[in-house]
Amino acid sequence: MADWFLIVSIVVAFFLLCVVAVYFLVHYQHPDDKNDAYLPKLTVLIGFVLSGATVLLLPLDVANNEGYSGCDGYDTAVCGGLNMLLFWNIIYLTIPIFIFLLIPFMTFYYEADDGLLMAGTSVGVTPNSRIAEAIKYEAGVVLIFGTIFLVMYFTLAESAVPVVEYRGSIEGVGVSTTGNTGLPFQTSFLGVLTETDVTYIDAVQTTKSSQTISVDVTLMTFFAAFMTFLGWFFFAIFGGIGLAALPLDLILGFLHRPKHMDAVEFAEAQVNIRSRVNELVDVGELMKIQREERKLSGASAPRGLFGGLGKGVAASFSKTGREERSNLLEFKKAVYLLETDVEEFQNCSSHYNEYNPLIPYFSLVFGVLGVVLSLAWVIQICIGVLPNEPLTPFLNGYLRWFDTFFPLFGVLSVAILSLYLLLCALKGAFKFGLNFVIFQLHPMAVGKTYMSSFLFNIALVLLCALPVVQFTTTAFSDYARFTTVGQVFGIQIRYMKFFAWFWESKMFVYILVIVTGLTTLYLSCCKKEDRSKSSIYLRDRLRNRT
Secondary structure, eight states: OHHHHHHHHHHHHHHHHHHHHHHHHHHHHHHGTTTHHHHHHHHHHHHHHHHHHHHHHHHHHHHHHHHHOGTTOOOOOOOOOHHHHHHHHHHHHHHHHIIIOOOOOOOHHHHHHHGGHHHOOOOOOOOOOOHHHHHHHHEEEEEHHHHHHHHHHHHHOEEEEEEOOOOOOOOOOOOBSOOOOOSSSOOOOOOOOOOOHHHHHHHHTTTTTTEEEEEEEHHHHHHHHHHHHHHHHHHIIIIIIHHHHHHHHHHHHHHHHOOOOOOHHHHHHHHHHHHHHHHHHHHHHHHHHHHHHHTTTTOOOOOOOOOTTTHHHHTSSSSSHHHHHHHHHHHHHHHHHHHHHHHHHHHHHTTTTTSOOOOHHHHHHHHHHHHHHHHHHHHHIIIIIIISSSSSOOOHHHHHHHTOOOOHHHHHHHHHHHHHHHHHHHHHHHHHHHTTTSSSSOOOOOOTOOHHHHHHHHHHHHHHHHHHHHHHHTTTTTTTTHHHHIIIIIIIIBBTTTHHHHHHHHHHHHHHHHHHHHHHHHHHHHHOHHHHHHHOOHHHHHHHOO
């Protein structure tokens, strides 16, 4: 029978996730989306709950203890009785549905703008419906990733699990018990080993040999392996950046908190912002002129990140298309930095009396907590994950210590450490996009976030959710030894064809640690970039092309 405490915990956690998701969406959404984009909003809400549930299932799995052998009937006092395999299979199936079906479709649907964005606004062009455009582009996504998945599933869905084999016969070996037959079996009922038992065990030990067993994995397990493998490419980079950048930026938020400006500082800041605004206006005009010249010359305009099939894709990867996309991304970056500086300028001047003075101190507290969590993760990786045998239990010992008097603290600690890794991945993606103009920035700003940015960030969180679960299960292998997900990731997925080398070599974990170290050095040693120069450089480069 299921533990009522765990059932109540699931209901409460689900309710809290829904409340936080709604508040998050309402608080951050752009006013233009207030009475629009209902389907993308629903996708964002469910995706937020799904990503949180994925990470929180691990501490629930720890509390459930379904992997403990006593849960089969003879020692169920510590067993939660929940079917965690069912819960995890739902997660394994739902995440790829969101990443490859719902989120891309809603992105195409949101950006279609009633057909004008994708079909064009030229005279004589008949715009298609938003749904028709979204279905067309979604078909391309399904075709590409569906083909990859099917090929990999039919060729790689097998695990070669190593086992140790012993050979012997039990004839003539008796087993005595001392318990009452009317009570449930307990290991204490077994009698003490006799000399004959010891001799038999020594004889069997000599037959020890290593073998492998081929096990066909289920579709759900392969979904988990595929999504974990794909997500690690993002989590290893962005998570590593975020482990260093998140606590540092929070502390800098306190150090650079708004302070009242005197007349000279106010005038200098005002002149700097005004000149940057004029420079970005010039950049926008130059980009508009170049785009019109391309249209007049008959060249195809490159498509965006999500849009474009056929000729559109070819145009976007051409030299001219890459340059135009790079210029557009740099322009958006410069606009974002300008908006950030304008907001900080207002907090130091016209909005100074309205600014909440407690915000920087909260930022400092969470920044210090972030330093502790990041250091704890780095130490745990270096002494407990990378070595073949852990040098010391460290966090495993800390979590097991809680089990001796109040297990809920240990479960909450796993939840906090896991959620922190997801936040680091989000922070790392934004930090990477801000310093290396490769993909479009999708910052989360209060009251200024469009649905496309919501969808991008939810997709990133969902991609990193399963790698976080696998990584946390590996890091806390001693504490999570009786979890269902530990058996899936620690046995079936760990020894699966093709994927096994990546897990055994710990390549992604090494990348995570190296990126964290390089990011720490970069943020500590490199001089802060002069934001005013980025728009000047972009403007001069565009002028040289015209």
